[in-house]
Amino acid sequence: MSYDHKAIDAKWQKRWEDAGLFNAKDDDAREKFYLLVEFPYPSGAGLHVGHPRSYTALDTIARKKRMEGKNVLFPMGWDAFGLPAENYAIKTGNHPATFTQTNIDTFRRQLKSMGFSFDWSREFSTTDPAYYKWTQWMFLQFFKAGLAYKAEVAINWCPKDKCGLANEEVIGGACERCGTPVEKRLKSQWMIAITKYADRLIDDLATVDYLPKIKKQQEDWIGRSEGAEIDFALCHPSSHIVISSAARDLIDGVPPIVGMTEKITVFTTRPDTIFGVTYVVLAPEHPLVASLTTDEQRESVDAYVAASTKKTDIERGDDTKEKTGVFTGSFVTNPANGEKVPVWVADYVLGHYGTGAVMAVPQHDERDCAFAEKFGLPIVDAPLLSFDEAVTKTGGKKTVQYKLRDWVFSRQRYWGEPIPLVDCGACGWVAVSDADLPVELPNVEKYEPTDDGESPLATIDSFVNTKCPQCGGDAKRETDTMPNWAGSSWYFLRYIDPKNDTAFASKELLKQWMPVDLYNGGMEHTTLHLLYSRFWNKFLFDQGLVPTSEPYARRHSHGLIMSDDGTKMSKSKGNVVNPDDIVGEHGADTFRVYILFMGPFEEPVPWSSNGVIGVRRFLDRVMRMEELVKSEKRPEGVPSEVEGAQVKSPEVIRALHKMIAKVTKDIDGFSFNTAVAAMMIFVNEVYVAGSIDKNSLATFVKVFAPFAPHVANELWEKLCMDGFAEAQPWPVADASLAADDELNIAVQVNGKLRGTVTVPADIDEATLIATAKESPTVAKYLVSEPTRTIVVKGRMVNFVL
RNA sequence: GCCGGGAUGGUGGAGUUGGUAUACACGGGAGACUUAAGAUCUUCUUCCCGAAAGGGAUCGUGGGUUCGAGUCCCACUCCCGGCACCA
Numbered sequence: 064m065s066y067d068h069k070a071i072d073a074k075w076q077k078r079w080e081d082a083g084l085f086n087a088k089d090d091d092a093r094e095k096f097y098l099l100v101e102f103p104y105p106s107g108a109g110l111h112v113g114h115p116r117s118y119t120a121l122d123t124i125a126r127k128k129r130m131e132g133k134n135v136l137f138p139m140g141w142d143a144f145g146l147p148a149e150n151y152a153i154k155t156g157n158h159p160a161t162f163t164q165t166n167i168d169t170f171r172r173q174l175k176s177m178g179f180s181f182d183w184s185r186e187f188s189t190t191d192p193a194y195y196k197w198t199q200w201m202f203l204q205f206f207k208a209g210l211a212y213k214a215e216v217a218i219n220w221c222p223k224d225k226c227g228l229a230n231e232e233v234i235g236g237a238c239e240r241c242g243t244p245v246e247k248r249l250k251s252q253w254m255i256a257i258t259k260y261a262d263r264l265i266d267d268l269a270t271v272d273y274l275p276k277i278k279k280q281q282e283d284w285i286g287r288s289e290g291a292e293i294d295f296a297l298c299h300p301s302s303h304i305v306i307s308s309a310a311r312d313l314i315d316g317v318p319p320i321v322g323m324t325e326k327i328t329v330f331t332t333r334p335d336t337i338f339g340v341t342y343v344v345l346a347p348e349h350p351l352v353a354s355l356t357t358d359e360q361r362e363s364v365d366a367y368v369a370a371s372t373k374k375t376d377i378e379r380g381d382d383t384k385e386k387t388g389v390f391t392g393s394f395v396t397n398p399a400n401g402e403k404v405p406v407w408v409a410d411y412v413l414g415h416y417g418t419g420a421v422m423a424v425p426q427h428d429e430r431d432c433a434f435a436e437k438f439g440l441p442i443v444d445a446p447l448l449s450f451d452e453a454v455t456k457t458g459g460k461k462t463v464q465y466k467l468r469d470w471v472f473s474r475q476r477y478w479g480e481p482i483p484l485v486d487c488g489a490c491g492w493v494a495v496s497d498a499d500l501p502v503e504l505p506n507v508e509k510y511e512p513t514d515d516g517e518s519p520l521a522t523i524d525s526f527v528n529t530k531c532p533q534c535g536g537d538a539k540r541e542t543d544t545m546p547n548w549a550g551s552s553w554y555f556l557r558y559i560d561p562k563n564d565t566a567f568a569s570k571e572l573l574k575q576w577m578p579v580d581l582y583n584g585g586m587e588h589t590t591l592h593l594l595y596s597r598f599w600n601k602f603l604f605d606q607g608l609v610p611t612s613e614p615y616a617r618r619h620s621h622g623l624i625m626s627d628d629g630t631k632m633s634k635s636k637g638n639v640v641n642p643d644d645i646v647g648e649h650g651a652d653t654f655r656v657y658i659l660f661m662g663p664f665e666e667p668v669p670w671s672s673n674g675v676i677g678v679r680r681f682l683d684r685v686m687r688m689e690e691l692v693k694s695e696k697r698p699e700g701v702p703s704e705v706e707g708a709q710v711k712s713p714e715v716i717r718a719l720h721k722m723i724a725k726v727t728k729d730i731d732g733f734s735f736n737t738a739v740a741a742m743m744i745f746v747n748e749v750y751v752a753g754s755i756d757k758n759s760l761a762t763f764v765k766v767f768a769p770f771a772p773h774v775a776n777e778l779w780e781k782l783c784m785d786g787f788a789e790a791q792p793w794p795v796a797d798a799s800l801a802a803d804d805e806l807n808i809a810v811q812v813n814g815k816l817r818g819t820v821t822v823p824a825d826i827d828e829a830t831l832i833a834t835a836k837e838s839p840t841v842a843k844y845l846v847s848e849p850t851r852t853i854v855v856k857g858r859m860v861n862f863v864l
Numbered sequence: 865g866c867c868g869g870g871a872u873g874g875u876g877g878a879g880u881u882g883g884u885a886u887a888c889a890c891g892g893g894a895g896a897c898u899u900a901a902g903a904u905c906u907u908c909u910u911c912c913c914g915a916a917a918g919g920g921a922u923c924g925u926g927g928g929u930u931c932g933a934g935u936c937c938c939a940c941u942c943c944c945g946g947c948a949c950c951a
Binding site: 065284422426430431476590660674676677678736740808810819850859863 | 947950
């Protein structure tokens with residue numbers, strides 16, 4: 064017999080919704096628990112089986128937490144700005160909002176069909192003007208605090224998407240979305256000074272409970288290294304050294320040089336190797352390159368710099384290729400020993416890191432060594448100083464450098480939040496006043512970026528031309544939009560107070576609900592969304608707008624669901640599993656339990672259609688347990704007046720309490736696969752016993768409810784119990800009822816298993832040893848008296864001869 | 865190259881602070897029920913030898929520590945992820 068999943072799924076989903084069972088309560092004496100899953104981008108393809116892995120796991124936790132008496136906030140919404148909707152709009156001419164709305168409706172229907180206990184009353188989309196009003200408002204707080212600034216920078220440019228990319232969106236030198244190699248392009252962009260928070264973003268990791276690999280990845284991405292800046296004076300400062308301000312601005316991260324420069328400042332983490340310096344290298348972008356180049360060398364240096372700037376990051380980053388470079392003709396003095404060393408230009412030195420100049424120590428650095436060998440530069444074996452000695456001797460200063468760069472916040476696209484700033488000839492960049500927020504996206508005829516790489520908003524005169532909020536004069540709006548990471552950087556705050564139109568959320572409610580107690584998401588967001596949102600929250604905290612410095616108390620992460628052949632599911636390969644098919648054919652609970660059972664939550668696991676069928680069989684078995692209540696045979700000696708259904712089997716009771724203990728522990732430890740196995744073992748025990756009393760079955764149903772809520776409630780109702788299964792308190796295991804009265808003890812001779820003995824659980828050691836010795840399979844190996852006997856309580860006896 | 869994480873039956877995976885390796889499930893075999901199929905139930909299923917009793921081997925490879933190692937240590941091979949000329 065197979066249960067009717069379609070009827071049962073629909074019946075309980077409707078009842079939950081009608082009862083508002085999963086809505087979080089704002090004024091509630093119970094302890095709060097805020098669970099968060101990454102809200103999806105509602106793509107046209109619909110929900111992928113990968114999405115629900117995270118949702119199912121946290122839904123199970125949410126349901127258990129409610130049963131444990133917590134006031135649970137478990138919301139869902141839509142991260143809906145982004146390129147796919149825009150590309151669709153470009154192709155079809157339809158507004159991306161229409162497409163997005165259709166997709167949201169599909170996603171919502173799919174999520175509801177799985178019975179997730181989201182609080183749908185708090186749903187919103189980042190594309191709602193009532194939401195992005197506050198995204199814009201927050202951007203203005205960055206702007207007013209001086210953390211948002213416009214800069215002419217060499218940005219990562221994707222020629223296919225015609226769009227600038229943040230450092231974090233470039234994977235191996237290629238566009239994260241389309242894989243096109245990114246180019247460098249000089250562009251005026253809005254930046255946010257995330258680097259100002261670099262130290263806190265690292266140091267505060269000590270205050271949160273993240274998986275170690277997540278912490279590590281964030282630390283490495285921020286890439287703090289401690290070293291020193293050391294000046295190398297020019298040997299022949301000449302009057303032709305003039306630094307144009309334009310040249311200085313070319314370099315991101317290099318502070319403007321004041322006055323005449325007669326030195327090169329390098330950054331090194333190894334000042335102790337200063338005596339081994341045999342040359343100094345400037346990045347091709349370094350502002351001193353032009354002025355340091357002598358007339359004899361000018362032609363070759365100019366050609367080299369021109370060639371380097373044309374290279375993509377992939378070409379330049381290829382460290383397997385031979386090093387290239389060229390001599391400038393100038394020399395500097397080693398401040399430690401007065402030695403004269405040549406200055407070279409080479410693109411293995413990066414313009415954006417440190418000072419864009421390095422002291423080369425071929426003896427201690429592989430790259431310097433390769434370069435020195437290629438160009439015949441000396442390699443000297445010199446004595447080492449201590450770090451501090453070296454800094455003092457060279458007159459250098461200790462500094463810290465980061466790999467993290469400021470966040471490029473401008474996108475030249477349509478489907479994003481407009482940056483709410485206007486450019487006034489008289490006042491410069493001015494914030495749109497709060498009363499005029501949101502700056503809504505205007506309708507455009509063409510959604511494509513312009514050929515010179517401007518946002519399509521630039522073509523809408525009625526949008527662009529405006530008045531300055533400060534002086535009232537003619538001004539022009541910024542036409543760039545925000546990256547799609549903007550809306551997701553603070554969405555966890557909006558769930559707390561989603562309808563508020565006077566603030567992004569009320570302070571009282573923020574204080575009540577923050578921080579997020581448990582946040583689960585993909586590892587791929589560790590250096591993007593997770594870092595951005597931590598930074599964003601820290602900034603709001605500094606502004607006194609949110610109550611906690613860290614947004615997420617705990618961060619966990621799930622593995623990918625792979626195709627059954629172990630490769631990634633992809634549309635092009637046609638091996639994508641549609642959750643609708645599984646839910647339609649086997650029901651929501653089969654889908655949920657399979658997702659949890661298929662493998663360890665943190666690991667990637669292949670999808671198996673057979674595994675799904677196995678889970679469905681299990682659910683059918685669970686549903687049929689009800690028959691075992693009615694058909695129980697009364698054991699010998701039990702008086703007839705005891706109601707048959709209430710006769711308790713000690714084996715079942717013991718199995719029940721073992722199962723409760725195991726499942727409780729496993730949910731808390733994210734071991735959902737073994738929790739499911741524990742419930743299967745219990746059900747198997749019940750079938751072996753051939754009967755179960757009603758109370759025990761009801762207890763099982765409560766434990767089962769967070770995993771398979773539809774089947775659990777149906778069974779709950781069949782047992783004539785009142786209310787919802789998930790409205791019951793979470794069962795507590797009784798250790799005394801779970802304890803075995805007899806134990807199987809392994810008996811070893813010289814560490815080799817030679818037999819087992821079954822003994823009473825409370826046996827004393829001497830009796831146990833005696834029993835073990837007499838065991839027939841063991842006795843024959845005991846050719847002499849043991850020199851040593853090792854007893855592990857409740858487990859084994861080992862005789863050492 | 866550097867930094868993480870892995871490697872357990874035909875398959876996905878369990879394996880406590882070092883203490884009966886292979887739980888649970890899939891797949892497969894045999895049987896019951898059925899006109900039959902499916903479903904369900906019973907049962908076997910790490911490998912090798914053996915009719916069985918039993919014995920031997922086994923957690924990527926090779927060493928080590930220990931009464932005892934999947935688990936700890938050393939070296940190596942392969943796989944997955946992250947970073948990648950960051951001085």
